[in-house]
Amino acid sequence: MRKPLTLRVLSALDSKSWLALGIFLALALILVPVLNLAVPEDSAFHMSAYAITLIGKIMCYALVAVAMDLIWGYGGILSLGHGLFFALGGYAFGMYLMRQAGSDAGALPAFMIFLDWKALPWFWLGSDSFVWVILLVVVVPALVAFVFGYFAFRSRIKGVYFSIITQALTYAAMLLFFRNETGFGGNNGFTDFRLVLEHSITSPQTRLVLFGLTAIMLAATLVFSRWLVTSKFGRVLTAIRDSESRMMFIGYNPLWYKLFIWVVSAVLCGIAGALYVPQVGIINPSEMSPANSIEIAIWVAVGGRATLIGPVIGAFVVNLAKSWFTVSFPEYWLFFLGLLFIVVTLMLPQGLVGLWKKLMLKKGAAA
Amino acid sequence: MRRLIIPLVLCLWASLSQATPDAALVRQLAAEDSSDKVAAIRQLAQAADPDAARILKAMADDSLYLAGDKAVILEGDTAFDAASGAPIATPANPEAVTVNNRIRGELANALAALSLFDADRAVRLASAQKLQNNVGADMAPLLARALEKEADADIKALLVLAHAQASLGSADPAVRLAAVNALAETSSPTVKSMLQPLTDKTAESDEKVRFAAVAAIKAIDGRLALAENLGRVFSGLSLGSILLLAALGLAITYGVMGVINMAHGELLMVGAYSAYGMQSLFRAYLPDYVDWYLPAAIPVAFFTAALVGVVMERTVIRWLYGRTLETLLATWGLSLVLIQGARVLFGAQNVEVANPGWMSGGIELLPNLMLPWNRIIIVGFALFVLLLVWVLMNKTRLGMFVRAVTQNRAMAGCVGVPTARIDTMAFALGAGIAGLGGVALSQISNVGPDMGQGYIVDSFMVVVVGGVGQLAGAVWAALGLGIFSKLLEGWAGAVIAKITILVCIIIFIQKRPQGIFALKGRFVE
Numbered sequence: 001m002r003k004p005l006t007l008r009v010l011s012a013l014d015s016k017s018w019l020a021l022g023i024f025l026a027l028a029l030i031l032v033p034v035l036n037l038a039v040p041e042d043s044a045f046h047m048s049a050y051a052i053t054l055i056g057k058i059m060c061y062a063l064v065a066v067a068m069d070l071i072w073g074y075g076g077i078l079s080l081g082h083g084l085f086f087a088l089g090g091y092a093f094g095m096y097l098m099r100q101a102g103s104d105a106g107a108l109p110a111f112m113i114f115l116d117w118k119a120l121p122w123f124w125l126g127s128d129s130f131v132w133v134i135l136l137v138v139v140v141p142a143l144v145a146f147v148f149g150y151f152a153f154r155s156r157i158k159g160v161y162f163s164i165i166t167q168a169l170t171y172a173a174m175l176l177f178f179r180n181e182t183g184f185g186g187n188n189g190f191t192d193f194r195l196v197l198e199h200s201i202t203s204p205q206t207r208l209v210l211f212g213l214t215a216i217m218l219a220a221t222l223v224f225s226r227w228l229v230t231s232k233f234g235r236v237l238t239a240i241r242d243s244e245s246r247m248m249f250i251g252y253n254p255l256w257y258k259l260f261i262w263v264v265s266a267v268l269c270g271i272a273g274a275l276y277v278p279q280v281g282i283i284n285p286s287e288m289s290p291a292n293s294i295e296i297a298i299w300v301a302v303g304g305r306a307t308l309i310g311p312v313i314g315a316f317v318v319n320l321a322k323s324w325f326t327v328s329f330p331e332y333w334l335f336f337l338g339l340l341f342i343v344v345t346l347m348l349p350q351g352l353v354g355l356w357k358k359l360m361l362k363k364g365a366a367a
Numbered sequence: 368m369r370r371l372i373i374p375l376v377l378c379l380w381a382s383l384s385q386a387t388p389d390a391a392l393v394r395q396l397a398a399e400d401s402s403d404k405v406a407a408i409r410q411l412a413q414a415a416d417p418d419a420a421r422i423l424k425a426m427a428d429d430s431l432y433l434a435g436d437k438a439v440i441l442e443g444d445t446a447f448d449a450a451s452g453a454p455i456a457t458p459a460n461p462e463a464v465t466v467n468n469r470i471r472g473e474l475a476n477a478l479a480a481l482s483l484f485d486a487d488r489a490v491r492l493a494s495a496q497k498l499q500n501n502v503g504a505d506m507a508p509l510l511a512r513a514l515e516k517e518a519d520a521d522i523k524a525l526l527v528l529a530h531a532q533a534s535l536g537s538a539d540p541a542v543r544l545a546a547v548n549a550l551a552e553t554s555s556p557t558v559k560s561m562l563q564p565l566t567d568k569t570a571e572s573d574e575k576v577r578f579a580a581v582a583a584i585k586a587i588d589g590r591l592a593l594a595e596n597l598g599r600v601f602s603g604l605s606l607g608s609i610l611l612l613a614a615l616g617l618a619i620t621y622g623v624m625g626v627i628n629m630a631h632g633e634l635l636m637v638g639a640y641s642a643y644g645m646q647s648l649f650r651a652y653l654p655d656y657v658d659w660y661l662p663a664a665i666p667v668a669f670f671t672a673a674l675v676g677v678v679m680e681r682t683v684i685r686w687l688y689g690r691t692l693e694t695l696l697a698t699w700g701l702s703l704v705l706i707q708g709a710r711v712l713f714g715a716q717n718v719e720v721a722n723p724g725w726m727s728g729g730i731e732l733l734p735n736l737m738l739p740w741n742r743i744i745i746v747g748f749a750l751f752v753l754l755l756v757w758v759l760m761n762k763t764r765l766g767m768f769v770r771a772v773t774q775n776r777a778m779a780g781c782v783g784v785p786t787a788r789i790d791t792m793a794f795a796l797g798a799g800i801a802g803l804g805g806v807a808l809s810q811i812s813n814v815g816p817d818m819g820q821g822y823i824v825d826s827f828m829v830v831v832v833g834g835v836g837q838l839a840g841a842v843w844a845a846l847g848l849g850i851f852s853k854l855l856e857g858w859a860g861a862v863i864a865k866i867t868i869l870v871c872i873i874i875f876i877q878k879r880p881q882g883i884f885a886l887k888g889r890f891v892e
Binding site for chain 2: 072078080151152155157159160161163164165167168169171172175176178179290294297298301331334335337338339340341342344345346349
């Protein structure tokens with residue numbers, strides 16, 4: 001007899017992981033707001049708005065990294081176009097914020113007024129409704145991923161072929177979004193947001209709520225992913241990663257397995273984008289540049305593929321390093337990033353998590 | 368007949384030029400009314416003699432004055448009678464003749480028409496070129512005369528046009544019809560706009576002329592479109608040549624090792640900066656031969672890029688065999704390091720690489736279709752490199768080994784091919800060809816640290832479409848993609864073109880996953 005779903009989800013993580021997750025949520029939902037609001041600003045323990053925005057942003061990236069890990073670490077498919085799904089979610093939610101920022105209900109966003117447009121393009125109809133936009137955030141990346149993935153996986157495009165084609169896809173989308181007449185704000189994208197659900201987007205409370213939501217979303221994604229990859233589906237997926245033709249001979253059709261994980265990954269990216277935009281305050285086509293999408297892969301590689309905590313660690317390490325480098329030594333950042341790509345692939349194929357495991361193993365053997 | 372006419376015209380011409388202009392006509396130049404002035408200018412221009420030229424020139428220079436009832440020319444302190452050109456006493460209260468913009472345009476045309484009879488070919492050519500726009504109907508007889516007298520073919524062609532334009536305003540429908548038919552032979556947008564009013568019923572009463580005008584516009588449009596499309600095909604050809612140079616190297620390394628080198632575009636950049644470096648060296652040490660920096664840059668670029676390639680292969684890529692996706696990431700890292708390295712060495716701004724003198728200009732194939740030399744040379748250069756690679760791959764021992772490793776690495780190793788060394792050689796060769804592509808690219812586009820970024824996707828598409836390890840496939844795919852994308856660009860804009868091509872390639876892979884030219888044989892995965 002199968003256990004009920006809730007129990008299966010509960011048993012996806014061991015008690016130590018649940019404890020870690022609980023501590024993480026307690027930190028994000030209780031300690032951070034207290035440090036930000038209750039502790040006076042001149043105190044050493046005060047948490048600045050900058051720090052909250054930075055960590056919130058990196059949590060969004062971590063979400064993307066987990067999504068990337070699902071498809072790359074467990075599915076063996078390296079996507080170099082995940083920035084596209086991130087941006088699609090971001091743009092959908094950004095449009096809602098643009099509509100909120102308009103002078104009165106139903107008004108066109110400012111960039112359309114500059115372009116002298118009289119009406120919204122059809123795909124933005126209803127974007128002043130929060131519920132509809134949340135639906136868009138999920139459905140649009142899913143749809144794009146499904147159509148693209150169906151054709152790509154059906155003809156068994158894989159390996160570097162698939163990677164390069166996803167890169168071309170996000171590049172083409174970037175060019176499209178750069179155009180003024182396509183209705184995505186051109187070069188500047190969407191910015192100058194003021195309200196979200198009638199609340200000021202810059203107020204500390206809103207910021208903390210967004211921060212908390214991101215933390216909850218990240219934790220939920222980790223639990224969900226853990227459950228997914230330990231389920232029967234996840235095991236078939238891993239088997240397909242390791243030997244696709246053997247699975248086909250046994251009688252599985254890899255298409256639907258790959259397609260499902262690909263769409264899930266895209267949706268998670270879309271949600272991450274939607275959480276990212278109100279915290280950072282801008283979304284523009286450069287989020288879709290191929291370089292950004294490749295960077296996602298390096299977060300996963302640094303942390304460790306096919307482990308779920310690895311991508312989160314990788315996203316934090318690389319992005320904290322980026323914030324530090326771009327302020328202190330801007331001209332060395334690309335050298336560092338480039339060398340990181342090389343060193344991690346050459347020396348740390350299992351990432352930091354793999355390194356940690358190896359050290360533990362050695363310690364255990366010595367003891 | 369001709370023999371008779373020319374002396375006759377010359378006689379007439381001589382007799383005309385000896386008569387001094389009519390004093391009354393000259394007086395009319397200083398009339399109150401602008402229309403009177405215009406009429407006088409046109410009539411004077413008809414006379415086509417040096418006196419007329421002198422008077423009109425004075426008028427254009429604002430030195431024509433009215434003193435009493437006589438037009439006079441004042442030059443400094445001396446005064447001349449305008450009609451006869453004889454010096455006279457400076458008059459008491461000369462009144463300047465006002466020359467407004469309309470008159471000024473009329474004067475410029477008249478003077479241009481008069482200089483059609485100059486003895487100097489260059490002067491005649493210049494004035495014929497000036498007379499291509501806004502020629503009034505009154506000029507027709509004058510232009511006809513100039514046409515008759517002209518011997519130079521270039522000037523004659525221009526004059527035929529100008530004459531036809533002037534005759535468009537003629538009162539005689541037959542003359543207008545002839546003019547329209549003459550203009551139908553041209554291919555310039557200005558002539559088209561000139562013919563446009565003649566298609567209108569209110570402006571043109573004669574039906575035959577209207578029909579002829581419509582037909583003429585159609586003919587001109589056709590020729591314009593033809594030239595435009597030919598131009599696009601040609602620029603597609605040159606884009607395809609660049610793509611070919613970029614893709615040849617990629618095809619070799621991908622074929623041999625199954626890895627995509629994401630830093631391949633940066634090898635183009637290395638080649639382009641080599642050209643820049645050679646240009647700087649030549650400017651500093653051999654300024655007399657600076658035009659020859661480009662041939663010198665070719666071997667330098669090849670070996671520099673090949674060296675960078677060997678270093679890349681030896682230090683990074685060979686440790687990642689069998690892990691193609693990781694190779695993708697590691698080579699991307701290499702490309703970031705190379706880009707930032709170029710920024711540190713040469714600055715973030717684009718550097719200037721000049722076309723050598725012998726590459727500027729071009730061949731004018733049609734009146735509005737110019738094929739620039741630099742692009743023609745690039746196409747030729749790509750063909751030359753292609754030939755070299757073909758010889759290398761098909762006629763040498765190294766090429767045989769490379770092909771053997773491409774087809775079956777394990778078996779090639781078994782029969783004694785040193786596969787590791789072949790990998791390095793193939794990688795060096797591919798990198799060197801990319802360097803050559805960079806030299807070519809430096810001649811038609813900007814040279815900057817991130818110039819290579821855009822080429823990796825395009826050249827990979829060429830490899831995908833052409834089929835792995837296939838020279839012929841790469842050639843067809845590169846030229847096809849280049850021409851197709853340029854034609855689409857002219858049609859629908861650059862962005863739509865890019866997206867359409869991407870979609871087409873995805874559909875294409877559905878049908879032929881092995882590319883246009885698939886290797887025959889059995890493959891595992």
